Every structure is written in structure tokens, then in C-alpha cells.
Amino acid sequence: MEIKLSHKICLDPNYKQEQYFKQACGIARFTWNWALEEWNRQYKSGFKPKAFELKKSFNAIKKIEFPWMYDVTKYASQQPFIHLQTAFNRFFQASSRYPQFKKKGHHDSFYIGNDHIKLDGKRIKLPKLGWVKMREALRFSGKVISATVSRVANKWFVSLNVKLYQAPNSCDSQAGVGVDLGIKTLATLSNEETFEAPKPLKCFLKKLKRMQRSLSRRVKCSHNRHKLRFKIASLHAKITNVRQDSLHKLTSYLTDQFGGIVIEDLNVKGMLSNRKLSRAIADLGFYEFRRQLEYKSQLKGNYLLIADRWFPSSKTCSNCGQKKEKLKLSERIYYCSACGHEQDRDLNAAINLKNLLYQSG
Numbered sequence: 001m002e003i004k005l006s007h008k009i010c011l012d013p014n015y016k017q018e019q020y021f022k023q024a025c026g027i028a029r030f031t032w033n034w035a036l037e038e039w040n041r042q043y044k045s046g047f048k049p050k051a052f053e054l055k056k057s058f059n060a061i062k063k064i065e066f067p068w069m070y071d072v073t074k075y076a077s078q079q080p081f082i083h084l085q086t087a088f089n090r091f092f093q094a095s096s097r098y099p100q101f102k103k104k105g106h107h108d109s110f111y112i113g114n115d116h117i118k119l120d121g122k123r124i125k126l127p128k129l130g131w132v133k134m135r136e137a138l139r140f141s142g143k144v145i146s147a148t149v150s151r152v153a154n155k156w157f158v159s160l161n162v163k164l165y166q167a168p169n170s171c172d173s174q175a176g177v178g179v180d181l182g183i184k185t186l187a188t189l190s191n192e193e194t195f196e197a198p199k200p201l202k203c204f205l206k207k208l209k210r211m212q213r214s215l216s217r218r219v220k221c222s223h224n225r226h227k228l229r230f231k232i233a234s235l236h237a238k239i240t241n242v243r244q245d246s247l248h249k250l251t252s253y254l255t256d257q258f259g260g261i262v263i264e265d266l267n268v269k270g271m272l273s274n275r276k277l278s279r280a281i282a283d284l285g286f287y288e289f290r291r292q293l294e295y296k297s298q299l300k301g302n303y304l305l306i307a308d309r310w311f312p313s314s315k316t317c318s319n320c321g322q323k324k325e326k327l328k329l330s331e332r333i334y335y336c337s338a339c340g341h342e343q344d345r346d347l348n349a350a351i352n353l354k355n356l357l358y359q360s361g
């Protein structure tokens, strides 16, 4: 079985390296836009365009018309053609919209193939550039397939695409666990352990709210407004990092300790329509939680059971099995009128989830 993952790592380029990044992004964007324009033009005049043919004609004029492209990795001016073809394939299969032109400041990224990348702990070597510092080492052990350097606000990142080697540390625990994801508490386990949402997250979110309020008061197109938008974007990136980190800790713990894991198939769409909840749910990254849990349990051999979305984990009494018709979100303690059982709402739900392990065999 083959598992591919990507790990996005913050970079610390020096001045020269940053200039290179900007240049390579510019070239990748230019090439994409050139190719798309050419595609549109050919299509309008009755041809059926193909990206590799566009690439051929591009390369034929490159040396004379775009000699400055040779200052950076060749991938910056080659990969966009492959990406364009993929984008059109997706469009033809109706799985995404018509490819769009790229804009500076919105689409700042370029791709590098694995034959031009070297990794060594917390640094990465890129063509014509030397070693660039990374904030952390690659999280997975596997073969690096490609890298994409991109800019988010004023920060640079490299996203490494990795084909994983089979993990040697498979989980041989027989223990089972049910996990209830929450708003206030990140996760409640059926063995009464709880994982809190990381503290800096709350503080960042408060700050974000404040900034967004003041953004709406600023004059449009003003310098100050622009500066603030930049700050908001980098705060968003920080929040994502903190959240990713806490989710990785949680999912690694679960897959290391428990051979059987049950989670809910959250009806995220339905929940997102509830505006109050939606913010918190998006922040906790339920999708991301499930994604991590899925690949980690594949790697370590855990049995992962995803409960049906209609399974009444919160409404059922974990002691006697009695089911309530209604349970308000404000009722933090589950009280069973049939057997008198009283328990924290989330813990009750987690235990019900764990019990599914034994019902399904």
C-alpha cells in the first residue's frame, strides 16, 4: 500500500534566497499565464490545445525572449505546463472550474522535482540557491517526491510531498477507545482522558477577532488597511500551525496507545450551518483530525471505526442504553431518567462510541 503525504514547513531564507523565491514565483506565474493565454487562443481558433505542445513552442522561444528565466530552477518554467494540463483535465471531468490566470500576491509558488532537492535535518538544498533553513525537520520518513515553495503573507513555506515507507512502529495494543471531539475540550476519550485545545489558539483567535473588526472600519485601499490585512494573514498562518501541531500530538497518541479507535462521522456540513458552532468547528479542524487519524492508523495498523453519522452517541445513555429524544447543546451533564446515570456529556458520548467496537465485533 502506498501512502503519500505532504508536510508544509516554514522557511527562513536570507535576503538573497528570498529574492530568488520571488523571481521563481514570478516566472512560474508568467509561464502559467502565457500557457493559459496560448491555450485559449488556440482553442478559439479551432485547435485542440495540448499542454506538452505548448511547452515545446514555449521552450523554442525561451532562450531569446525570456533569457532571465535561466537564473532560477528550470522547474519554474516547465512544471506550469503539467499543472495546466492537470487543471484542464479536472475541468473536463467537471471536478473543478475553468483554469484562471494567476495574480501576484495571490499565487506565489513554484514547484521543484525531487532530482533537484536535498534534505538534511532542518535545511533544504535547492537548485542554484544552496541550503535554506527550515523551522523544523521533515515529519515523515519516506521518499521525497517533490517540493513546492510558496508564500503566505510575508512568510515562505516549503511543502514537501513524501511517499511514506511502511512504519516500523505498528501499534500492537489491544485496547479500544472512543473519541468525542468537542468545542471547549478538543477531545474527550472514553477512558476519561481529555485533551484541551491549545492555549495560544484562544489568545490568537481573540486577537484575530479584534483585528478583523478594526479592518472593517479602515478606509478601503488605504495603506493602513493593507498593512492590517497582511498582519491578519500571518496570524491565520500561525493559528493553522498551532492547530496542526496539537492535532498531530493527539492523533499520534491515539494511534500509539489504542489498537481500536472509534470516532464520529461528523456531519460537518450540517453543523456548519449552525453559525455559532461553525467558527469553533472550523478552528478545531475536524476534517484534519480525521485525515490524520486515517493515515496514521493505516500506517500503524490500528482498526479505525467511523460511526455512522446518525448514531446517537450523545443522546444514548452509556450505562443502560436508553435513548433520549432531545438533548440541548447547553446540557453539559448527561442525566438518564431511566437508570439515574449521571455523567459528563462528552465522556458519555465517547463511551458510547467505544462500545461500538464490541458491537461490530
Ligand SMILES: [Zn+2]
Pocket (backbone or CB within 6 Å): 317, 318, 319, 320, 321, 322, 336, 337, 338, 339, 340, 341
Ligand atoms: Zn441509563
